[in-house]
Amino acid sequence: MCDKVCAECQEPADLNCSGCRMVSYCGKEHQKKHWKQHKSLCRPFIIEQDEAIGKCLIATRDLNPGDLILTEHPIVSGPTPHMVEEGPVPCPGCYRLIVGEESPRCPNCDFPVCDTRCPGLQDMEHHGHECMILALRDISAINGLHDFYRQDTLLSLRCLLLQKRHPKKYAQLMDMEAHLERRGKGTDVYNEVQDRIFNYLDDNFFRPLKCMEMKTGKSILPDTSKETIHKICGIIDVNALEINQYSEMSVLYPTAYLMEHSCVPNTVHTFDLVSQGYKINIRAALPIKKGDHISTMYTHALWGTQGRREHLRETKYFSCSCKRCSDPSELGTNFSSLLCMGSNEEPCGGLQSPINPLDYNTEWACNKCQIRLTNGEVSYLVNRIGEEVDNVQLSSPTVRELDALLTKMATFLHPNHYHCYAVKHSLIQLYGYQQGYMPSQITDETLNRKANMCRELLEVTKKLDPGNSRLPLYSGVILHELHLANMILVKRKWDLGMKTRVKGMLAMLQECNQSLAEAKEVLKNEFTTPAGEKLNKVIATSTHEFNRWLERNKIDLNKN
Structure with missing residues (x-):
């Protein structure tokens, strides 16, 4: 017996919408009749399992730049985890950056906030529910000073709170990839999570919570196990999107996380205002053909290939092989290329580029002479130049200082190299000002x-x-x-x-x-x-x- 019903007449149906496969019809006639209503809701993609990359989004029709692909609200959001011991932290109510030592405190749990009247503090989907758990900490034991730099725990706690408040959302969350096989015992990331997240939550909040649960007979957090928290931290690291607009927060979406990475993504995403719950809107940025994979970018577009691939391997646990990463010239820009110094201090005028950019140990070869460099030699040179660029850029440089730096780099780097790009972009904003x-x-x-x-x-x-x-x-x-x-x-x-x-x-x-x-x-x-x-x-x-x-x-x- 058919367990699906027609979206138009509610009768048994076995015909699925070919575009989104999310609604069914009893026949073609009702499908056509319902199209005007369904058109704006029909998702132009399907979710498929790819042997190489896992779940991904595949376009079910041709899309033009600007076409809406997906819009959805978050499963959960929270302050972006900060694994640092200094600097500003996000307010747990609105995520606006604040200076922890100088900010007001939540009157109930003592966490630093932007203002005690911040609307998000009372919102049960933001700080309201977690506040009851955070208030369990014995503040007097630490002389009233809250360890506010552990705001990196809040998003993990909010994920745990979905267990009772939103079990369907929690199931969606726990179905996401965590790459636990790469984050197991003995790894640096495991030790970091164990110390900063699990031990902190367990010592200060979960233990008093369990005592309270035993007294009241009510279960608030059924599962606070070490294994679950490590999985949640992995899910956040691998799948969360960061929003840096008027605030600094990380968000997990039910479908958007399935977009695969490309260093030349074919989508652009925007976020609606706070009042609309940080809804994400994903649109086509380039023409997308039916059958194409729908992609976004997990790293920075102005990093070189080596930096992008290392970042992805260390944080997302895969090696990118997109068309930009595969091209030694990075789409004809020479964004990572060096100038060949030749031999006997006589430059040949050629360019040094990686022979195989997808090999982390590749050699770099000149296109005019026989000189080759190891990847280690190139990394050492580029990193040293990068340190000098960072030092100059952070010192409120003058035009003359940036000009001198650019002239110096011109001896070693292609004019389009990413370090040159950064300095030029700063220079054009100083000329005339x-x-x-x-x-x-x-x-x-x-x-x-x-x-x-x-x-x-x-x-x-x-x-x-x-x-x-x-x-x-x-x-x-x-x-x-x-x-x-x-x-x-x-x-x-x-x-x-x-x-x-x-x-x-x-x-x-x-x-x-x-x-x-x-x-x-x-x-x-x-x-x-x-x-x-x-x-x-x-x-x-x-x-x-x-x-x-x-x-x-x-x-x-x-x-x-």
């Missing part, structure tokens, strides 16, 4: 250099992130700075009466117009982040000023 390089001071030559630097950065960024899914803020900044460099030059020549060079100026104005339009487009999904909101306002202001300048000078770019 720093004393000695203000708009009235900066030379034409430096403005042209800034504009060319912006064009180079754009070319690399578009290759690494063709769908604007991971680097829209970087692209938005570059496009805006290109517009500014051109406009300073144009206004300077225009004010000097050099209108005879109008052809060249019109080309620059066209590029200004195009840059502002592109910036608006790449930032269309960034209104919910503080940085994105600010940059969008800057782009809107510059666009308004640019159009007013065109009107005052009676320039119609559509006619030229």
